Amino acid sequence: MAGIYIHIPFCAKRCIYCGFFSTVRQEEAARYVSTLCTELRQRKDYLQGLPVTTIYFGGGTPSRLSPEQIGKVIDEIRQIYSLDNLEELTIECNPDDITTDYVSALRALGVNRISMGVQTFSDDLLRFLGRRHTARQAIDAVQSCHDVGIHNISIDLMYGLPGQTPDIQRHDLETATTLNVQHISSYCLSYEEGSPLDRMRKENRIIPADDDTCAAMYETMCNHLRKAGFEHYEISNFSLPGFHSRHNSSYWDGTPYLGIGAGAHSYNGTSRQWNPNNLDAYLQGIEHNTPKYEIEHLSQTDIYNEKIMLSLRTAKGLNLSALPSQDRLLVLQSAETMLKKGLLVMENNHLSIPENQIFISDTIISSLFK
Numbered sequence: 001m002a003g004i005y006i007h008i009p010f011c012a013k014r015c016i017y018c019g020f021f022s023t024v025r026q027e028e029a030a031r032y033v034s035t036l037c038t039e040l041r042q043r044k045d046y047l048q049g050l051p052v053t054t055i056y057f058g059g060g061t062p063s064r065l066s067p068e069q070i071g072k073v074i075d076e077i078r079q080i081y082s083l084d085n086l087e088e089l090t091i092e093c094n095p096d097d098i099t100t101d102y103v104s105a106l107r108a109l110g111v112n113r114i115s116m117g118v119q120t121f122s123d124d125l126l127r128f129l130g131r132r133h134t135a136r137q138a139i140d141a142v143q144s145c146h147d148v149g150i151h152n153i154s155i156d157l158m159y160g161l162p163g164q165t166p167d168i169q170r171h172d173l174e175t176a177t178t179l180n181v182q183h184i185s186s187y188c189l190s191y192e193e194g195s196p197l198d199r200m201r202k203e204n205r206i207i208p209a210d211d212d213t214c215a216a217m218y219e220t221m222c223n224h225l226r227k228a229g230f231e232h233y234e235i236s237n238f239s240l241p242g243f244h245s246r247h248n249s250s251y252w253d254g255t256p257y258l259g260i261g262a263g264a265h266s267y268n269g270t271s272r273q274w275n276p277n278n279l280d281a282y283l284q285g286i287e288h289n290t291p292k293y294e295i296e297h298l299s300q301t302d303i304y305n306e307k308i309m310l311s312l313r314t315a316k317g318l319n320l321s322a323l324p325s326q327d328r329l330l331v332l333q334s335a336e337t338m339l340k341k342g343l344l345v346m347e348n349n350h351l352s353i354p355e356n357q358i359f360i361s362d363t364i365i366s367s368l369f370k
């Protein structure tokens with residue numbers, strides 16, 4: 001099993017909190033698409049014949065590309081790989097890019113999952129965040145996906161926003177769970193160094209939500225989504241039964257993936273490598289067949305720590321039976337006190353973090369590192 005991630009860095013404008021690599025240089029889109037195809041050919045052996053089960057277009061804003069441009073990349077993938085085992089083809093979209101014609105064209109290309117950056121259903125907060133869409137557009141966009149027969153829809157929500165009262169959060173959750181979406185990813189607002197939002201905080205122009213407020217909002221969200229039938233399968237991810245993200249789950253399972261595009265990361269089981277977070281450096285490197293990338297070869301300690309970090313993010317947890325006996329003993333020793341305190345639980349030989357401790361998961365996970 002393997003995944004392919006395609007990074008599309010274009011955004012119509014930058015949101016004030018954004019810490020992702022993205023650019024507003026949309027005029028480079030056609031050249032970028034050709035370069036993605038070239039990189040796919042240059043790196044056709046990276047996955048060493050593993051069957052491709054997931055493809056994910058992330059960004060940035062992939063829906064800034066036309067269906068023809070997205071189709072060109074998918075065609076290139078089809079020429080290189082057999083897609084007989086493909087389970088999931090996801091495209092991240094912004095709600096204001098979605099029309100019935102647009103998603104219908106995506107569906108014709110084989111797209112079977114849409115992931116939409118909604119963030120909140122409060123128009124005031126959407127404006128504050130610098131998002132381009134309104135709550136109405138997000139609701140209509142979900143409907144357009146259903147209208148054309150895409151019934152695997154994920155939305156992103158945020159909590160911990162300045163001024164996001166309990167009433168606003170309740171409205172966000174209630175709207176989300178009446179929309180007939182199958183998956184919700186939810187993230188606490190973070191203040192990325194150098195972002196306009198971070199500057200506003202440093203200049204005391206906004207009052208950030210404190211840790212207790214964020215923890216209470218997290219709990220509210222978990223309770224609401226559980227009652228609505230969602231499974232909390234990863235720290236930030238909830239799905240109706242059977243609708244977990246196959247592609248993202250492969251990151252947590254340690255499945256190899258090929259990342260194509262500026263800033264994209266790849267993993268093959270023994271190393272991680274990543275392309276430059278710079279459009280020109282990426283384009284020129286691939287065009288001249290002198291790709292610029294950085295690589296980190298993983299030591300046994302890195303592999304052990306990553307396995308702990310990634311698997312404990314999931315409800316399934318860390319499968320102790322799958323570890324070499326020495327590592328299993330080490331994990332059990334480090335986990336002993338936390339198991340007694342209820343910070344970790346053990347079930348069927350799987351070690352996991354109970355939902356009521358997830359807000360301190362970083363501390364729990366790092367205590368288990370070698």
Ligand code: SF4
Nearest residue numbers: 011014015018022060
């Ligand atoms: S749409 Fe996403 S990637 Fe683009 S600026 Fe906003 S948060 Fe960043």
